Amino acid sequence: MAPLRLLALSTVFLGLYFAFRFELHQTPAIQENFKAPAAALWALYISTPPQDFTDESPEVVVEQGPQEVFTSVTPPSSSSARTPFTRHIVAVGDLHGDIKNAQTVLQFSGVVDEHGNWTGDADFFVQTGDIIDRRGDDTIKLFFWMERLRAQAAATGGVVLSHLGNHEIMNAIVKPHLVSKRYVYPSEINTFGSVAARQKMISTGRIGRAWAQNYTATSRLPMHPHLGPPNTPFPPEDHVHFRRDDDDEDDHSRYYDASQPLSHSALSFVHGGLSPKYSNLAPFPTKINALSSSFLSKLQNRVQPPPHPPHPYPGLPHGTTREEAELYDANGPFWYRGWATDSEEKACVDVDKVLARTGTRRMIMGHTPDFTGIVSRCNGKIIIIDTGISHAYGGALSALSIHYTFTPIGDDEDGEPRWTEREVVSALYVDRQETIIDEERAVVGHFRMA
Ligand SMILES: *[C@@H]1O[C@H](CO)[C@@H](O)[C@H](O)[C@H]1NC(C)=O
Numbered sequence: 001m002a003p004l005r006l007l008a009l010s011t012v013f014l015g016l017y018f019a020f021r022f023e024l025h026q027t028p029a030i031q032e033n034f035k036a037p038a039a040a041l042w043a044l045y046i047s048t049p050p051q052d053f054t055d056e057s058p059e060v061v062v063e064q065g066p067q068e069v070f071t072s073v074t075p076p077s078s079s080s081a082r083t084p085f086t087r088h089i090v091a092v093g094d095l096h097g098d099i100k101n102a103q104t105v106l107q108f109s110g111v112v113d114e115h116g117n118w119t120g121d122a123d124f125f126v127q128t129g130d131i132i133d134r135r136g137d138d139t140i141k142l143f144f145w146m147e148r149l150r151a152q153a154a155a156t157g158g159v160v161l162s163h164l165g166n167h168e169i170m171n172a173i174v175k176p177h178l179v180s181k182r183y184v185y186p187s188e189i190n191t192f193g194s195v196a197a198r199q200k201m202i203s204t205g206r207i208g209r210a211w212a213q214n215y216t217a218t219s220r221l222p223m224h225p226h227l228g229p230p231n232t233p234f235p236p237e238d239h240v241h242f243r244r245d246d247d248d249e250d251d252h253s254r255y256y257d258a259s260q261p262l263s264h265s266a267l268s269f270v271h272g273g274l275s276p277k278y279s280n281l282a283p284f285p286t287k288i289n290a291l292s293s294s295f296l297s298k299l300q301n302r303v304q305p306p307p308h309p310p311h312p313y314p315g316l317p318h319g320t321t322r323e324e325a326e327l328y329d330a331n332g333p334f335w336y337r338g339w340a341t342d343s344e345e346k347a348c349v350d351v352d353k354v355l356a357r358t359g360t361r362r363m364i365m366g367h368t369p370d371f372t373g374i375v376s377r378c379n380g381k382i383i384i385i386d387t388g389i390s391h392a393y394g395g396a397l398s399a400l401s402i403h404y405t406f407t408p409i410g411d412d413e414d415g416e417p418r419w420t421e422r423e424v425v426s427a428l429y430v431d432r433q434e435t436i437i438d439e440e441r442a443v444v445g446h447f448r449m450a
Protein backbone atom coordinates (compact mmCIF):
# COMPACT_ATOMS: atom_id res chain seq x y z
CA MET A 1 0.00 0.00 0.00
CA ALA A 2 1.38 3.39 -0.95
CA PRO A 3 2.57 5.37 2.09
CA LEU A 4 0.40 8.34 1.13
CA ARG A 5 -2.71 6.23 0.94
CA LEU A 6 -1.90 4.54 4.19
CA LEU A 7 -1.47 7.90 5.84
CA ALA A 8 -4.80 9.12 4.47
CA LEU A 9 -6.58 5.98 5.64
CA SER A 10 -5.03 6.15 9.09
CA THR A 11 -6.05 9.77 9.43
CA VAL A 12 -9.60 8.96 8.53
CA PHE A 13 -9.70 6.13 11.03
CA LEU A 14 -8.09 8.21 13.72
CA GLY A 15 -10.63 10.97 13.16
CA LEU A 16 -13.50 8.54 13.25
CA TYR A 17 -12.08 6.85 16.30
CA PHE A 18 -12.05 10.10 18.21
CA ALA A 19 -15.42 11.14 16.86
CA PHE A 20 -16.80 7.85 18.08
CA ARG A 21 -15.13 8.13 21.46
CA PHE A 22 -16.48 11.61 21.82
CA GLU A 23 -19.95 10.50 20.83
CA LEU A 24 -19.87 7.76 23.44
CA HIS A 25 -18.74 10.15 26.12
CA GLN A 26 -21.73 12.32 25.33
CA THR A 27 -24.13 9.52 26.15
CA PRO A 28 -24.36 7.27 29.17
CA ALA A 29 -23.55 4.39 26.83
CA ILE A 30 -19.86 4.35 27.61
CA GLN A 31 -20.60 4.09 31.29
CA GLU A 32 -22.21 0.75 30.65
CA ASN A 33 -19.23 -1.18 29.40
CA PHE A 34 -20.60 -0.53 25.99
CA LYS A 35 -17.92 -1.82 23.71
CA ALA A 36 -18.20 -0.48 20.23
CA PRO A 37 -18.38 -3.49 17.97
CA ALA A 38 -15.79 -3.49 15.25
CA ALA A 39 -18.46 -3.65 12.59
CA ALA A 40 -20.14 -0.54 13.94
CA LEU A 41 -16.94 1.40 13.52
CA TRP A 42 -16.49 -0.03 10.09
CA ALA A 43 -20.01 0.92 9.14
CA LEU A 44 -19.46 4.43 10.39
CA TYR A 45 -16.55 4.62 8.03
CA ILE A 46 -18.37 3.27 5.01
CA SER A 47 -21.41 5.41 5.62
CA THR A 48 -19.33 8.55 5.23
CA PRO A 49 -16.91 7.68 2.46
CA PRO A 50 -14.22 10.28 1.92
CA GLN A 51 -14.38 11.76 -1.58
CA ASP A 52 -11.23 10.13 -2.91
CA PHE A 53 -12.21 6.64 -1.92
CA THR A 54 -15.76 6.47 -3.14
CA ASP A 55 -15.25 4.13 -6.04
CA GLU A 56 -12.57 2.04 -4.48
CA SER A 57 -13.43 -1.03 -2.56
CA PRO A 58 -10.78 -0.64 0.09
CA GLU A 59 -8.95 -3.68 1.25
CA VAL A 60 -8.61 -2.86 4.84
CA VAL A 61 -5.30 -3.89 6.23
CA VAL A 62 -4.37 -1.11 8.52
CA GLU A 63 -1.11 -1.87 10.21
CA GLN A 64 -1.04 1.26 12.29
CA GLY A 65 -4.71 1.75 13.03
CA PRO A 66 -5.70 3.23 16.36
CA GLN A 67 -7.33 -0.02 17.41
CA GLU A 68 -6.40 -3.50 16.37
CA VAL A 69 -10.04 -4.29 15.65
CA PHE A 70 -9.64 -2.77 12.22
CA THR A 71 -7.16 -5.36 11.09
CA SER A 72 -9.69 -8.16 11.18
CA VAL A 73 -12.56 -6.43 9.44
CA THR A 74 -13.48 -7.62 5.99
CA PRO A 75 -15.21 -4.85 4.13
CA PRO A 76 -18.78 -5.61 3.10
CA SER A 77 -19.17 -5.51 -0.65
CA SER A 78 -22.64 -4.10 -1.22
CA SER A 79 -23.56 -2.37 1.97
CA SER A 80 -22.49 1.20 1.34
CA ALA A 81 -26.07 2.28 2.02
CA ARG A 82 -26.30 0.23 5.19
CA THR A 83 -25.61 2.04 8.39
CA PRO A 84 -25.91 0.75 11.93
CA PHE A 85 -29.13 1.44 13.75
CA THR A 86 -29.16 2.26 17.44
CA ARG A 87 -32.00 2.76 19.89
CA HIS A 88 -31.65 3.79 23.50
CA ILE A 89 -34.48 3.15 25.94
CA VAL A 90 -34.62 4.23 29.58
CA ALA A 91 -37.31 2.92 31.92
CA VAL A 92 -38.19 3.98 35.45
CA GLY A 93 -40.59 2.37 37.92
CA ASP A 94 -42.89 3.61 40.70
CA LEU A 95 -42.29 7.25 41.67
CA HIS A 96 -45.03 7.81 44.27
CA GLY A 97 -45.09 11.55 44.50
CA ASP A 98 -41.38 12.29 44.91
CA ILE A 99 -40.20 14.67 42.21
CA LYS A 100 -36.78 15.23 43.78
CA ASN A 101 -35.82 11.57 43.58
CA ALA A 102 -37.45 11.30 40.17
CA GLN A 103 -35.29 14.19 38.91
CA THR A 104 -32.17 12.49 40.29
CA VAL A 105 -33.01 9.26 38.51
CA LEU A 106 -33.93 10.85 35.19
CA GLN A 107 -30.79 12.96 35.33
CA PHE A 108 -28.26 10.24 36.06
CA SER A 109 -29.85 8.09 33.38
CA GLY A 110 -29.41 10.92 30.87
CA VAL A 111 -33.10 11.47 30.14
CA VAL A 112 -33.14 15.04 31.45
CA ASP A 113 -30.60 17.74 32.25
CA GLU A 114 -30.22 19.50 35.57
CA HIS A 115 -33.22 21.71 34.76
CA GLY A 116 -35.42 18.70 34.14
CA ASN A 117 -35.49 19.28 30.38
CA TRP A 118 -35.31 16.47 27.83
CA THR A 119 -31.71 15.95 26.69
CA GLY A 120 -32.32 13.79 23.63
CA ASP A 121 -29.87 11.13 24.85
CA ALA A 122 -32.66 8.59 25.11
CA ASP A 123 -34.90 7.75 22.19
CA PHE A 124 -37.57 6.45 24.54
CA PHE A 125 -38.35 7.17 28.16
CA VAL A 126 -40.78 4.75 29.75
CA GLN A 127 -42.46 5.09 33.13
CA THR A 128 -44.36 2.07 34.40
CA GLY A 129 -47.03 3.73 36.55
CA ASP A 130 -47.72 4.65 40.18
CA ILE A 131 -46.73 8.28 40.04
CA ILE A 132 -49.47 9.20 42.49
CA ASP A 133 -49.87 8.54 46.27
CA ARG A 134 -47.94 7.40 49.32
CA ARG A 135 -46.70 10.34 51.28
CA GLY A 136 -45.21 12.14 48.32
CA ASP A 137 -46.66 15.60 47.81
CA ASP A 138 -45.51 16.13 44.23
CA THR A 139 -48.30 14.34 42.39
CA ILE A 140 -49.36 17.39 40.41
CA LYS A 141 -45.82 18.46 39.58
CA LEU A 142 -44.88 14.98 38.42
CA PHE A 143 -47.82 14.59 36.07
CA PHE A 144 -47.31 18.06 34.61
CA TRP A 145 -43.60 17.38 34.20
CA MET A 146 -44.35 14.17 32.29
CA GLU A 147 -46.47 16.15 29.81
CA ARG A 148 -43.73 18.76 29.42
CA LEU A 149 -41.21 15.98 28.75
CA ARG A 150 -43.57 14.33 26.28
CA ALA A 151 -43.74 17.54 24.26
CA GLN A 152 -40.00 18.23 24.51
CA ALA A 153 -39.24 14.66 23.47
CA ALA A 154 -41.58 14.84 20.49
CA ALA A 155 -39.81 18.00 19.32
CA THR A 156 -36.54 16.06 19.00
CA GLY A 157 -37.96 12.80 17.69
CA GLY A 158 -38.07 11.15 21.12
CA VAL A 159 -40.99 9.42 22.78
CA VAL A 160 -42.28 9.28 26.34
CA LEU A 161 -44.37 6.21 27.10
CA SER A 162 -46.50 6.50 30.24
CA HIS A 163 -48.45 3.77 31.99
CA LEU A 164 -51.24 3.68 34.50
CA GLY A 165 -50.49 1.91 37.76
CA ASN A 166 -52.92 0.32 40.17
CA HIS A 167 -52.69 3.51 42.26
CA GLU A 168 -53.83 5.73 39.42
CA ILE A 169 -56.81 3.43 38.89
CA MET A 170 -57.52 3.17 42.62
CA ASN A 171 -57.72 6.93 42.78
CA ALA A 172 -60.01 7.01 39.80
CA ILE A 173 -62.30 4.59 41.65
CA VAL A 174 -62.19 6.02 45.13
CA LYS A 175 -62.41 9.59 46.22
CA PRO A 176 -60.05 9.58 49.19
CA HIS A 177 -61.21 11.18 52.42
CA LEU A 178 -59.16 14.13 53.62
CA VAL A 179 -57.90 12.24 56.66
CA SER A 180 -57.32 8.97 54.87
CA LYS A 181 -53.75 7.94 55.48
CA ARG A 182 -53.77 4.51 54.00
CA TYR A 183 -52.69 5.59 50.52
CA VAL A 184 -53.22 9.29 50.19
CA TYR A 185 -51.80 11.78 52.60
CA PRO A 186 -53.69 14.88 53.69
CA SER A 187 -50.71 17.05 52.75
CA GLU A 188 -50.87 15.66 49.21
CA ILE A 189 -54.61 16.34 49.01
CA ASN A 190 -53.89 19.90 50.18
CA THR A 191 -51.69 20.47 47.14
CA PHE A 192 -54.86 20.13 45.08
CA GLY A 193 -56.86 22.39 47.42
CA SER A 194 -59.50 19.89 48.49
CA VAL A 195 -60.74 16.35 48.07
CA ALA A 196 -63.24 17.50 45.48
CA ALA A 197 -60.65 19.52 43.54
CA ARG A 198 -58.31 16.55 43.54
CA GLN A 199 -61.03 14.28 42.26
CA LYS A 200 -61.93 16.74 39.55
CA MET A 201 -58.35 17.06 38.38
CA ILE A 202 -57.86 13.30 38.05
CA SER A 203 -61.21 12.71 36.36
CA THR A 204 -62.17 15.46 33.92
CA GLY A 205 -59.34 17.85 34.79
CA ARG A 206 -55.83 18.22 33.44
CA ILE A 207 -54.35 15.08 34.98
CA GLY A 208 -57.37 12.91 34.19
CA ARG A 209 -57.31 14.04 30.56
CA ALA A 210 -53.60 13.25 30.35
CA TRP A 211 -54.30 9.74 31.66
CA ALA A 212 -57.01 9.25 29.09
CA GLN A 213 -54.98 10.63 26.17
CA ASN A 214 -51.38 9.82 26.93
CA TYR A 215 -51.27 6.87 29.34
CA THR A 216 -51.91 3.22 28.58
CA ALA A 217 -52.12 0.08 30.69
CA THR A 218 -49.32 -1.60 28.78
CA SER A 219 -47.14 -1.16 25.74
CA ARG A 220 -45.14 -3.06 23.20
CA LEU A 221 -42.00 -1.13 22.37
CA PRO A 222 -40.06 -2.30 19.33
CA MET A 223 -36.32 -2.29 19.64
CA HIS A 224 -36.07 -2.50 15.84
CA PRO A 225 -37.96 -0.03 13.60
CA HIS A 226 -38.90 -2.87 11.25
CA LEU A 227 -41.73 -3.64 13.70
CA GLY A 228 -43.26 -0.22 13.26
CA PRO A 229 -44.16 2.40 15.87
CA PRO A 230 -44.76 1.59 19.54
CA ASN A 231 -47.88 -0.45 20.19
CA THR A 232 -48.08 -2.01 16.76
CA PRO A 233 -50.16 -5.09 17.60
CA PHE A 234 -48.86 -8.63 17.71
CA PRO A 235 -49.62 -10.99 16.07
CA PRO A 236 -49.90 -8.89 12.92
CA GLU A 237 -53.40 -9.10 11.49
CA ASP A 238 -52.31 -10.46 8.12
CA HIS A 239 -50.14 -13.16 9.55
CA VAL A 240 -51.54 -16.54 8.54
CA HIS A 241 -48.62 -18.34 10.13
CA PHE A 242 -50.14 -17.91 13.60
CA ARG A 243 -53.55 -19.30 12.64
CA ARG A 244 -53.01 -22.98 13.07
CA ASP A 245 -55.73 -25.37 13.96
CA ASP A 246 -53.82 -27.76 16.17
CA ASP A 247 -54.30 -25.59 19.20
CA ASP A 248 -51.61 -26.78 21.56
CA GLU A 249 -51.35 -24.30 24.44
CA ASP A 250 -47.74 -25.16 25.15
CA ASP A 251 -46.49 -25.09 21.60
CA HIS A 252 -45.02 -21.62 21.11
CA SER A 253 -43.44 -22.40 17.77
CA ARG A 254 -46.35 -20.98 15.81
CA TYR A 255 -45.46 -17.50 17.06
CA TYR A 256 -41.99 -17.69 15.59
CA ASP A 257 -41.62 -17.52 11.85
CA ALA A 258 -38.15 -18.11 10.41
CA SER A 259 -38.85 -15.57 7.68
CA GLN A 260 -39.52 -12.92 10.37
CA PRO A 261 -36.39 -13.04 12.53
CA LEU A 262 -37.20 -9.70 14.15
CA SER A 263 -40.83 -10.46 15.05
CA HIS A 264 -40.00 -10.51 18.77
CA SER A 265 -37.39 -7.74 18.85
CA ALA A 266 -39.57 -5.75 21.21
CA LEU A 267 -40.17 -5.18 24.91
CA SER A 268 -43.36 -5.06 26.92
CA PHE A 269 -43.97 -2.60 29.72
CA VAL A 270 -46.73 -2.81 32.27
CA HIS A 271 -47.27 -1.80 35.88
CA GLY A 272 -48.07 -5.11 37.59
CA GLY A 273 -47.46 -7.96 35.18
CA LEU A 274 -48.79 -9.86 32.21
CA SER A 275 -50.06 -13.08 33.72
CA PRO A 276 -49.86 -16.25 31.60
CA LYS A 277 -53.43 -16.91 32.68
CA TYR A 278 -54.78 -13.50 31.75
CA SER A 279 -57.27 -14.03 28.96
CA ASN A 280 -56.81 -10.85 26.93
CA LEU A 281 -53.10 -10.86 26.17
CA ALA A 282 -53.54 -10.92 22.39
CA PRO A 283 -53.53 -9.05 20.15
CA PHE A 284 -50.92 -7.31 22.23
CA PRO A 285 -51.01 -4.58 23.49
CA THR A 286 -54.12 -3.37 21.71
CA LYS A 287 -56.63 -5.59 23.47
CA ILE A 288 -55.54 -4.67 26.99
CA ASN A 289 -55.25 -0.99 26.13
CA ALA A 290 -58.72 -0.87 24.60
CA LEU A 291 -60.19 -2.40 27.77
CA SER A 292 -58.22 -0.05 29.97
CA SER A 293 -59.31 2.95 28.00
CA SER A 294 -63.01 2.11 28.17
CA PHE A 295 -62.74 1.22 31.87
CA LEU A 296 -60.97 4.49 32.72
CA SER A 297 -63.53 6.46 30.78
CA LYS A 298 -66.36 4.89 32.79
CA LEU A 299 -64.55 5.72 36.02
CA GLN A 300 -63.80 9.29 35.05
CA ASN A 301 -67.18 10.13 33.66
CA ARG A 302 -69.45 8.77 36.36
CA VAL A 303 -70.92 11.03 39.01
CA GLN A 304 -67.96 11.07 41.38
CA PRO A 305 -68.74 9.10 44.56
CA PRO A 306 -68.47 10.70 48.03
CA PRO A 307 -65.21 10.24 49.95
CA HIS A 308 -64.34 6.79 51.23
CA PRO A 309 -64.15 6.38 54.17
CA PRO A 310 -66.49 7.36 55.85
CA HIS A 311 -68.72 6.49 52.87
CA PRO A 312 -68.71 2.91 51.64
CA TYR A 313 -66.30 1.76 48.95
CA PRO A 314 -68.01 2.86 45.75
CA GLY A 315 -67.05 -0.20 43.70
CA LEU A 316 -66.70 -0.29 39.94
CA PRO A 317 -68.99 1.88 37.86
CA HIS A 318 -72.33 0.75 36.61
CA GLY A 319 -71.84 -0.81 33.19
CA THR A 320 -68.36 -2.21 33.88
CA THR A 321 -68.01 -5.28 31.67
CA ARG A 322 -66.72 -8.64 32.87
CA GLU A 323 -63.54 -8.12 30.83
CA GLU A 324 -62.97 -4.69 32.37
CA ALA A 325 -63.44 -6.09 35.86
CA GLU A 326 -60.97 -8.86 35.02
CA LEU A 327 -58.50 -6.23 33.83
CA TYR A 328 -58.51 -4.74 37.31
CA ASP A 329 -58.46 -7.93 39.37
CA ALA A 330 -55.46 -9.55 41.05
CA ASN A 331 -54.53 -11.51 37.93
CA GLY A 332 -54.81 -8.46 35.67
CA PRO A 333 -51.97 -6.24 34.42
CA PHE A 334 -52.33 -3.57 37.14
CA TRP A 335 -51.98 -5.93 40.12
CA TYR A 336 -50.35 -9.22 39.05
CA ARG A 337 -47.29 -10.12 41.14
CA GLY A 338 -46.51 -13.64 39.93
CA TRP A 339 -43.34 -12.63 38.09
CA ALA A 340 -41.90 -11.41 41.36
CA THR A 341 -43.22 -14.14 43.64
CA ASP A 342 -43.30 -17.37 41.59
CA SER A 343 -40.51 -19.92 41.88
CA GLU A 344 -37.75 -19.71 39.31
CA GLU A 345 -38.88 -22.99 37.71
CA LYS A 346 -42.44 -21.86 37.25
CA ALA A 347 -41.64 -18.29 36.19
CA CYS A 348 -39.08 -19.35 33.60
CA VAL A 349 -41.48 -21.80 31.96
CA ASP A 350 -44.44 -19.40 32.01
CA VAL A 351 -42.49 -16.43 30.71
CA ASP A 352 -41.73 -18.05 27.36
CA LYS A 353 -45.42 -18.47 26.74
CA VAL A 354 -46.17 -14.80 27.39
CA LEU A 355 -43.19 -13.56 25.37
CA ALA A 356 -44.18 -15.75 22.42
CA ARG A 357 -47.76 -14.50 22.47
CA THR A 358 -47.02 -10.83 22.98
CA GLY A 359 -44.29 -10.62 20.33
CA THR A 360 -41.62 -9.54 22.79
CA ARG A 361 -38.27 -10.69 24.10
CA ARG A 362 -38.42 -9.27 27.62
CA MET A 363 -41.07 -7.91 29.89
CA ILE A 364 -40.44 -5.01 32.18
CA MET A 365 -42.68 -4.05 35.09
CA GLY A 366 -42.92 -2.17 38.38
CA HIS A 367 -45.35 -2.62 41.29
CA THR A 368 -43.52 -5.20 43.43
CA PRO A 369 -40.60 -3.40 45.02
CA ASP A 370 -37.18 -4.69 45.84
CA PHE A 371 -35.57 -1.87 47.77
CA THR A 372 -32.06 -3.05 47.00
CA GLY A 373 -32.28 -2.83 43.22
CA ILE A 374 -33.63 -3.92 39.88
CA VAL A 375 -34.51 -7.61 39.70
CA SER A 376 -33.74 -9.67 36.61
CA ARG A 377 -35.07 -13.22 36.34
CA CYS A 378 -34.84 -15.98 33.76
CA ASN A 379 -31.89 -14.41 31.99
CA GLY A 380 -33.47 -10.98 31.74
CA LYS A 381 -36.78 -12.13 30.29
CA ILE A 382 -38.44 -10.75 33.43
CA ILE A 383 -37.18 -7.40 34.71
CA ILE A 384 -38.77 -5.74 37.74
CA ILE A 385 -37.85 -2.09 38.12
CA ASP A 386 -39.78 -0.92 41.21
CA THR A 387 -36.99 -0.21 43.68
CA GLY A 388 -38.93 2.07 46.04
CA ILE A 389 -37.59 5.28 44.53
CA SER A 390 -39.82 7.56 46.61
CA HIS A 391 -38.40 8.74 49.95
CA ALA A 392 -41.53 7.18 51.46
CA TYR A 393 -39.79 3.84 50.89
CA GLY A 394 -36.15 4.84 50.99
CA GLY A 395 -35.24 2.26 48.37
CA ALA A 396 -32.58 2.40 45.67
CA LEU A 397 -32.70 5.18 43.08
CA SER A 398 -32.60 3.26 39.83
CA ALA A 399 -33.28 3.26 36.11
CA LEU A 400 -33.13 0.57 33.49
CA SER A 401 -31.19 1.29 30.32
CA ILE A 402 -31.39 -0.63 27.08
CA HIS A 403 -28.97 -0.04 24.23
CA TYR A 404 -29.99 -1.79 21.06
CA THR A 405 -27.72 -1.85 18.03
CA PHE A 406 -28.26 -3.41 14.64
CA THR A 407 -25.05 -3.46 12.71
CA PRO A 408 -24.34 -4.51 9.12
CA ILE A 409 -21.68 -7.21 8.83
CA GLY A 410 -21.56 -7.86 5.12
CA ASP A 411 -23.49 -10.44 3.14
CA ASP A 412 -24.01 -14.16 3.49
CA GLU A 413 -23.13 -16.70 0.76
CA ASP A 414 -26.36 -15.95 -1.12
CA GLY A 415 -25.67 -12.25 -1.11
CA GLU A 416 -28.27 -11.56 1.58
CA PRO A 417 -27.40 -8.79 4.03
CA ARG A 418 -26.12 -9.96 7.39
CA TRP A 419 -26.44 -8.04 10.64
CA THR A 420 -25.53 -8.30 14.27
CA GLU A 421 -28.35 -7.55 16.64
CA ARG A 422 -27.16 -6.61 20.10
CA GLU A 423 -28.94 -5.74 23.32
CA VAL A 424 -27.15 -4.34 26.33
CA VAL A 425 -29.46 -4.03 29.31
CA SER A 426 -28.10 -2.28 32.38
CA ALA A 427 -29.30 -1.25 35.79
CA LEU A 428 -28.23 2.31 36.59
CA TYR A 429 -27.85 3.60 40.14
CA VAL A 430 -26.58 6.83 41.66
CA ASP A 431 -23.13 5.37 42.26
CA ARG A 432 -22.85 2.33 40.01
CA GLN A 433 -24.04 0.47 36.95
CA GLU A 434 -24.57 -3.20 36.41
CA THR A 435 -24.86 -4.94 33.08
CA ILE A 436 -27.79 -7.33 33.32
CA ILE A 437 -27.75 -8.64 29.77
CA ASP A 438 -25.31 -8.34 26.90
CA GLU A 439 -26.60 -10.50 24.08
CA GLU A 440 -25.80 -10.66 20.41
CA ARG A 441 -27.25 -12.65 17.56
CA ALA A 442 -26.78 -12.83 13.83
CA VAL A 443 -29.71 -11.90 11.59
CA VAL A 444 -30.00 -12.20 7.80
CA GLY A 445 -32.46 -10.31 5.65
CA HIS A 446 -33.79 -6.98 4.43
CA PHE A 447 -35.46 -4.80 7.02
CA ARG A 448 -37.16 -1.44 7.28
CA MET A 449 -34.63 0.73 9.03
CA ALA A 450 -36.82 3.72 9.85
C1 LIG B 1 -35.46 24.15 30.64
O1 LIG B 1 -36.08 24.31 31.87
C2 LIG B 1 -36.16 25.63 32.34
C3 LIG B 1 -36.72 25.60 33.72
O2 LIG B 1 -37.85 24.78 33.83
C4 LIG B 1 -36.94 26.48 31.38
O3 LIG B 1 -37.04 27.79 31.83
C5 LIG B 1 -36.26 26.42 30.04
O4 LIG B 1 -36.98 27.13 29.09
C6 LIG B 1 -36.07 25.01 29.59
N1 LIG B 1 -35.27 24.96 28.40
C7 LIG B 1 -35.64 24.33 27.29
C8 LIG B 1 -34.66 24.33 26.16
O5 LIG B 1 -36.72 23.76 27.18
Ligand SMILES: *[C@@H]1O[C@H](CO)[C@@H](O)[C@H](O)[C@H]1NC(C)=O
Nearest residue numbers: 147150151206209210213214
Ligand atom coordinates in the same frame (compact mmCIF):
# COMPACT_ATOMS: atom_id res chain seq x y z
C1 LIG C 1 -50.93 14.52 25.51
O1 LIG C 1 -49.70 14.65 24.82
C2 LIG C 1 -49.72 15.53 23.71
C3 LIG C 1 -48.36 15.45 23.04
O2 LIG C 1 -47.35 15.91 23.88
C4 LIG C 1 -50.07 16.93 24.19
O3 LIG C 1 -50.16 17.81 23.10
C5 LIG C 1 -51.39 16.89 24.93
O4 LIG C 1 -51.67 18.16 25.48
C6 LIG C 1 -51.34 15.86 26.05
N1 LIG C 1 -52.66 15.77 26.66
C7 LIG C 1 -52.91 16.21 27.88
C8 LIG C 1 -54.33 16.16 28.32
O5 LIG C 1 -52.07 16.64 28.61
